[in-house]
Amino acid sequence: MTVSRPCDHCGMAVYPDDAFCPGCGESTTGTPPEQPRATRRSSRIQLALGTGAHAFLLSCARCGGEVLPGDRYCQSCGAAQPPS
Numbered sequence: 026m027t028v029s030r031p032c033d034h035c036g037m038a039v040y041p042d043d044a045f046c047p048g049c050g051e052s053t054t055g056t057p058p059e060q061p062r063a064t065r066r067s068s069r070i071q072l073a074l075g076t077g078a079h080a081f082l083l084s085c086a087r088c089g090g091e092v093l094p095g096d097r098y099c100q101s102c103g104a105a106q107p108p109s
């Protein structure tokens with residue numbers, strides 16, 4: 026089971042495979058992941074799919090990773106997302 030924890034900076038729930046906090050864009054690991062996260066689906070996205078949010082998935086303009094509505098930053102590359 027994947028367990029989220031609150032971001033040190035903004036308190037938003039982040040998952041172990043989130044490289045960046047989607048709430049404030051801070052790196053959660055201190056180092057970028059070696060494997061681009063766009064190549065696989067993060068725990069955050071998987072959980073969202075379980076709630077039927079797949080119809081609203083966005084994609085990051087920088088890395089192409091999946092971004093949830095309301096996420097202010099891509100959890101894969103940390104790029105700021107345009108307001109949806």
Ligand SMILES: [Zn+2]
Nearest residue numbers: 032035046049
């Ligand atoms: Zn944060």
Ligand SMILES: [Zn+2]
Nearest residue numbers: 085088099102
């Ligand atoms: Zn990205």
